[in-house]
Each structure stands twice: as structure tokens, then as C-alpha cells.
Amino acid sequence: MSLSVYDAAVPTLLRTMKNLSNVLDKGSAHCEKEKIEPSVMLSARLYPDMFSLTRQVQVVSDQAKGAVARLAAIEPPKFPDVETSFSELKARLEKTASFVSGVEAARFQGADARAIELKFPQGTLSFKNGWQYLLTFVLPNLYFHATTAYDILRHDGVKLGKPDFIGDIN
């Protein structure tokens, strides 16, 4: 049984965002219980020049919608980075999930063979096809930022375990 790029990408993106959303719930509940100002937790980071918790979540959203847009060869929606609360970050993940799940599988046709280019101020990253883009760029980036969001909350005392990160495997 071979897998399509769609089947490898879309459920993974959706599951990772859903798990991250549940992790944010635990962060929010911790703030409430311990009388911590949520903005303190949302601006927490593991080192002064690393991204804050808020930014980690926004980047997960950007990775997910960027991945689907590039694999389906469509324009991604623009989501301004304006979130200032746990509930706004969860809404950001939810509207990202709506976009991701709203793109039909048929749109991904040919993604397995089509070259993908990412243009950055520093230069261009060229992927020979959608598989290479998904496996060497999208997934490590997605998990990097989702894990670091988890690590920030964990480092700040939120009671989380790896099952919160991995979520439901079915």
C-alpha cells in the first residue's frame, strides 16, 4: 500500500495542531489555578533570543498552512500575528485546521513529482518534489516548534506528559 502526499501530510498537520491546542488548554488551566498572568506564560521563552510561546504556536500555524498551500499549488491565507491570549492562539490553530482540511485531496495531485521552491530573504530552498519538501522541511519544522511550545510550558511548571504531545494515535 503506497501512501499519497496528501495522506502523509494532512492528517499529520491536523493531529499536531489538535494536540498542541490541548497542550495550550493545560497551560491556560495552569495559569488560572496558579494565579499566573497568562501574558507572562505566552511571552515565555527558553532563551532571550528564542521565540516566545505565542510565536512558536504562530509558526506551527504558518508551517501547516504553508505546507498545504505549496503542496496544492494554491495561495495560503494570510493570518496576521495578533494573538494575545490562549484562546486566540487556539482559534488561530482552529482556523488553520479549517484551511488545511478544506483543501480537497485532488488538489494535491502531482505534488509527489512537482518541484517546490521556498524563497527566503537569505536565499531559495529547492525541493525536488513534494515528498522531499514534506519529509525534510515541513515535518521537522512543524515538530520543532510544537515541541518547543510544549517545552516552554513544561519548563514553566505546567503538568504535561509526552502523551499530551503525541495525542491519539488512531
Place this chain on the structure above:
Amino acid sequence: MSLSVYDAAVPTLLRTMKNLSNVLDKGSAHCEKEKIEPSVMLSARLYPDMFSLTRQVQVVSDQAKGAVARLAAIEPPKFPDVETSFSELKARLEKTASFVSGVEAARFQGADARAIELKFPQGTLSFKNGWQYLLTFVLPNLYFHATTAYDILRHDGVKLGKPDFIGDIN
């Protein structure tokens, strides 16, 4: 172009371990430059009940060899958790990579359709096939521990950037 489980799994496992090995080099060089006892860095963790840097690297190794063994339906080698230095952790990753790259692709035949069970003291995880096991368990676990190893070093002042984690995309 459809991808085999082998092509999705093995290069990803090898790349992640290679990048982690390079990240450990930067951690080791930082210790030397800043006159930090390496054992202090190796036992660092982001919260008292989280895994240390050493343990994060050992778990990356275990995930990688466990994944290949289960997908190829062979016994994984046993690597005792005895590493006490950056160079020993790098050697652990290297011998894991040797095992991973030494299993022939043909051994993965049927992994895409074969059910996989993981038995833990707490219960059994059942995956309907190798793709589900790879995408919902192996990759998130692998990246979770590799990212947390990076985050521990970064939190302790090692100069690292995401390109160190992502590595060479080609």
C-alpha cells in the same frame, strides 16, 4: 510517484541523528570554550522530572533502532544506556545509524500493510500498518526528543540555530 515506508523512514532517521550529532558537537565545543564541565551540560534538563540531555539522545537512538526493527520485523540491537560524555553519545548515534543503514530495503517489504504492536508496562499500542506507526508514533517521538535535546542546549546558552536542527535538506 509513491514512496515506500523505507524511503520515508530510513533517510529521516539517519538525517535526524546526523543533525543531532552536529548539535552535540556545538554543545561540546561550548563547554570547552566556556570551561563548563561537560557532565553538567549532559545532565541538564528543562524541569526536574524531565529527561536529561543524555537521556534525550539515548531515546532518539532507541526510537530509531526500534522503528527499523519493527518495520523490518527483526530484533533490534540492545544498546545499554551507559554514555557519560558527548563523544560517547555521538558514538551511540553512530552505531544506531550503522544498524539503521545496514538493514536492507527489501526487509521492509510488507511493512506498509503489516500491523505493528508496541507493548508497554501500561498497555499495548496497536498500529494498523507501518505507515500509521511511522507517521503517528515514530516521527513525532523522534523529533520530540531531538528537539528537546536542542532546547536543553539552547536554554543553557549554546549558540545554535534552527538550521543546525534541520540540517542539509538534500
